[in-house]
Every structure is written in structure tokens, then in C-alpha cells.
Amino acid sequence: MSAANTGPHKRRFRSVSIYWLLPNMLTIGGFVSGLTALRFALDGRWAGVIVLIALAAVFDALDGRAARKFQTSSAFGAALDSLSDLVVFGVVPALSLYLWALQDYGNLAWGATLFYAISIALRLARFDSELPNPPIYAKNYFTGIPAPAAAFLVLVPICLDLELNLPWVRDAVYVSGWLILIGVGAVTALPTFAGKRVKLPVGSVLPILAVVGLLGAGIVTQPWITYLGLALVYIISMPIAAVKFQQDRRAYEANGESDDEDALEDDA
Numbered sequence: 001m002s003a004a005n006t007g008p009h010k011r012r013f014r015s016v017s018i019y020w021l022l023p024n025m026l027t028i029g030g031f032v033s034g035l036t037a038l039r040f041a042l043d044g045r046w047a048g049v050i051v052l053i054a055l056a057a058v059f060d061a062l063d064g065r066a067a068r069k070f071q072t073s074s075a076f077g078a079a080l081d082s083l084s085d086l087v088v089f090g091v092v093p094a095l096s097l098y099l100w101a102l103q104d105y106g107n108l109a110w111g112a113t114l115f116y117a118i119s120i121a122l123r124l125a126r127f128d129s130e131l132p133n134p135p136i137y138a139k140n141y142f143t144g145i146p147a148p149a150a151a152f153l154v155l156v157p158i159c160l161d162l163e164l165n166l167p168w169v170r171d172a173v174y175v176s177g178w179l180i181l182i183g184v185g186a187v188t189a190l191p192t193f194a195g196k197r198v199k200l201p202v203g204s205v206l207p208i209l210a211v212v213g214l215l216g217a218g219i220v221t222q223p224w225i226t227y228l229g230l231a232l233v234y235i236i237s238m239p240i241a242a243v244k245f246q247q248d249r250r251a252y253e254a255n256g257e258s259d260d261e262d263a264l265e266d267d268a
Contacts, residue, residue, distance in 0.1 A: 019070040030059030034088025041096040057148040089151035090120030105172040112176035119183030137248035141191040163224035191245035
């Protein structure tokens with residue numbers, strides 16, 4: 001046996017836990033779904049585009065929860081997730097709308113497509129650079145529309161066309177304006193509900209399960225109406241989240257001031 005194999009610097013094989021691989025496998029699954037959605041867009045299969053982007057959003061929701069559940073969060077996983085989100089929820093939806101309605105309308109339409117994709121990139125960069133421990137009241141909210149929700153909303157015109165076949169839905173001005181509007185929503189400081197720390201009373205479990213069952217039935221029987229209904233609910237929730245955020249911040253600041261006053265009295 002050579003000295004190279006017996007010395008103190010002998011190479012060791014490292015093992016990787018399946019629990020570390022699982023979140024990254026889910027991220028790759030979402031990435032594959034998003035790229036396949038782009039292939040469907042190139043083929044003009046618009047229903048498949050919406051389904052695959054929605055599936056990618058499910059993968060995106062699961063990978064972070066799996067990493068937290070198994071305590072396998074890593075810089076590698078975070079970077080992979082951000083890169084995947086940029087492609088799946090930024091580039092693919094923008095190109096899909098461009099191929100669907102904008103490719104014959106020149107540079108202004110292409111500019112709207114670029115604006116949305118760049119906005120998602122900026123939104124993800126801001127998310128990655130946010131403070132790891134925000135104030136308690138801020139943990140229930142995202143800053144701006146998160147990338148999966150932005151992709152969900154930006155595909156609404158295609159869904160409207162599939163369900164209602166309205167002639168104005170494919171109008172380049174409308175589609176370009178919609179891309180810009182959702183892009184602005186992604187980079188704005190508007191708070192939106194995160195849902196990560198929501199705790200529900202025990203008595204609401206059965207009604208919520210009934211609603212989930214109703215949504216499942218709607219997805220099977222009337223998928224596009226259900227999609228549009230969920231998009232409308234999300235849009236309505238945005239101003240509600242902004243008001244609730246201000247209330248939570250004022251309550252937090254008031255409690256902080258009262259705690260400071262109590263501490264000063266104790267010192268006196």
C-alpha cells in the first residue's frame with residue numbers, strides 16, 4: 001500500500017443525508033416543471049403552461065418547509081431556490097405571455113416583458129438580503145408580491161381567455177400593462193400576507209377542511225373559474241394586509257414604548 005493512502009492526509013468519502021437532498025430535489029422538481037411550461041408555451045399549449053407553473057409553486061412551497069422541518073437549510077439550497085424561482089416565476093411566465101399575445105407588437109411589448117422579469121429578479125434579491133430576524137409583527141408578511149404569487153397573477157389573462165374567450169384579453173396594451181402592474185407589485189414595499197405563522201382556532205378546522213374540499217372539487221370540475229376566484233381573493237387580500245400590517249406595527253411600537261417606560265421606572 002502506498003504512503004499516499006496511509007498518510008495523515010488520506011482522502012475520506014463524505015456521506016450526504018437524504019434529508020439534505022430532499023429540499024433540493026423538490027427545488028429541482030419545480031425547476032423542471034417551469035422549463036417544461038416554457039416548452040408548452042412554445043407549442044401553444046396554454047392550459048399546460050398554467051398547470052405546470054402552479055405545480056412549480058407547489059414544489060416551491062414544499063422545499064422550504066422540508067428544509068425547515070429537517071433542519072437542513074443551507075446556503076447552497078437558498079441559492080438554488082432563488083435561481084429556480086427567477087427562471088420559473090420570472091422568465092417563464094414573462095416569455096409565455098410574450099409568445100401568447102405580444103410577439104407581434106414590437107419593442108414596447110418586449111420592454112414590458114423585460115420589466116416583469118427584471119422586477120422578479122429584484123424582488124428575489126431583496127428577499128435574499130433582508131434581515132434574518134425581522135420584528136415579530138413583520139414575520140407574518142412579505143414585502144411586495146412574492147415571486148410564485150406574481151407568476152400566479154400574471155397568467156390570469158391566459159386563464160380568462162381559456163374560460164371566457166374575451167377578444168380584448170389578448171390586446172397588447174392590456175397584457176403589457178398587466179405585466180408592468182404585477183412587476184411593480186413585486187418590487188413595491190406593499191406588505192402581503194405570508195401565512196407562515198398563522199394559527200387557527202380548533203373550531204375552524206372542519207370548516208377550513210370543507211373549503212379545501214370545495215376548492216379541490218372546483219379544480220377538478222371548473223379549473224379556470226377556480227383559478228380566477230383564487231386570484232381575485234389574493235388581490236382583495238392585498239389592501240387588507242396593508243391595513244393589518246400598519247395595525248400590527250402600531251401595536252408593536254406602543255408595547256415597546258410602554259416596556260421602555262416600565263424599565264425606566266424600575267431603574268428609578
